[in-house]
Amino acid sequence: MIGRLVDLRPRMHAMRRRRTPLPKGRTVKVVKRINNNAVMCTDSKGRSVVAFGKGIAFAIDKETGDLPLAAIERTFYNVDEHYLALLEELSPRVLAVSAEIIQAADLELPYELSHNAVLALADHITFALQRAKRGITVQMPLAYDVAQMYPIEYKVGVFALRRIFDGLNVELAESEGVGIAMCLLNARLAPENEAETDAEAREDERLIGAIIARIEKTYGIEVDRHGFEFARFATHIHYLFGRIRTGEPMNTDGAELYGTVRGEMGRSAEVLDYACVLIEEHFGCQISDSEKLYVLMHIHRISHPRV
Known part of the structure; x- marks a missing residue:
């Protein structure tokens, strides 16, 4: 939440103040100097690590190539080649x-x-x-x-x-x-089980495709799958599926408006009913009126591109 996030600032400052000083006299071996503030090193376990600190390159021992740990402010492991140049x-x-x-x-x-x-x-x-x-x-x-x-x-x-x-x-x-x-x-890290993720993605596309096909059949139109409204619809549905899978609570904002808006949407409401049956049968869940409201609005926008 915004308030909670804002409160993190003093917490992070406190964390920096409480940080345990690095032991004096200990060093790491520098493999490559990237610039004055970043160097590539090898840690005590033989792993490559990028060490970052203001003027860190000037702390390198010219004879041994050793860098005191006290000069290091931050370290980054598993850095892609692209980001090494970016540093x-x-x-x-x-x-x-x-x-x-x-x-x-x-x-x-x-x-x-x-x-x-x-x-x-x-x-x-x-x-x-x-x-x-x-x-x-x-x-x-x-x-x-x-x-x-x-x-x-x-x-x-x-x-x-x-x-x-x-x-x-x-x-x-x-x-x-x-x-x-x-x-x-x-920057989200890919799940370990990529095969399962790929299967879920294919199933999501199948469900979205079925809903779009029903819109096209109901209104006798061809939906532009490269258009802005389709992108908004697909993004919303993907997120809805993701929240259902993780058990995240359904959105409840605007639920009281659902009945009124539904009555004004005509055939879009029929498409919504079809979509809800597909989704609820596939995931074994109940979609809240608030979620239905958002999906209904997206269906209406796609089926009425000039509105």
Whole structure:
């Protein structure tokens, strides 16, 4: 929740203050210098790790190639080659803010993020800062949908805007918060059982295809599967399926409006009934009136593209 996320800031500051100092005299072997603030090292277990710290390269012993642990502020394991090159361009301040945002996200999100999430977000924030400097505002046509379908990611995005303002003294447009939410979604770590995930994705597409086919048959139209309204509909349905699978509580906002709106939607309500039977039989669940309301609105938009 927004309030809860905002409260994370003093908690994270306290965590930094309580951090146990690294033992003096201990070192790691530097394999490659990336720039003044980042180096590739080998840890005590022989694993490759990127060490980051302000001016860290100047702390390397020129004779032995050893780096004192005390010079390291952050470490990153399993970094993709793409992000190794990116480290040369990232500001230490942006990276620090990005790390705090990901730390907050880890406490809120019900899934794991990629090892490269901090670097990917730092790259995203860097471009957002450049846009702000040039006075460029990015339009996010799916902003409402992201806020409705991915509320946790969206609220982390709102928190991120505040953290960026506090840490970098730059006020980004609200739309950038949506971009950060989408960045988190893209950084979501793939489930271990990819075969099961692929099967679920195919089944989701089958159900969506059946609903679209019923819309086309009912209204005698051909739905543009590359159009904006179809994208909004498919995204909403995918998220609905995901929440059903994880047991996340159904949305209850606007349930009192369902009966009234349904009475005004004509044949779209018939398509909704068909869709609900498909979904409820497949998942063995009951869809709330609030969820029905949102699906109904999407069905109506697709079937009335000029409305």
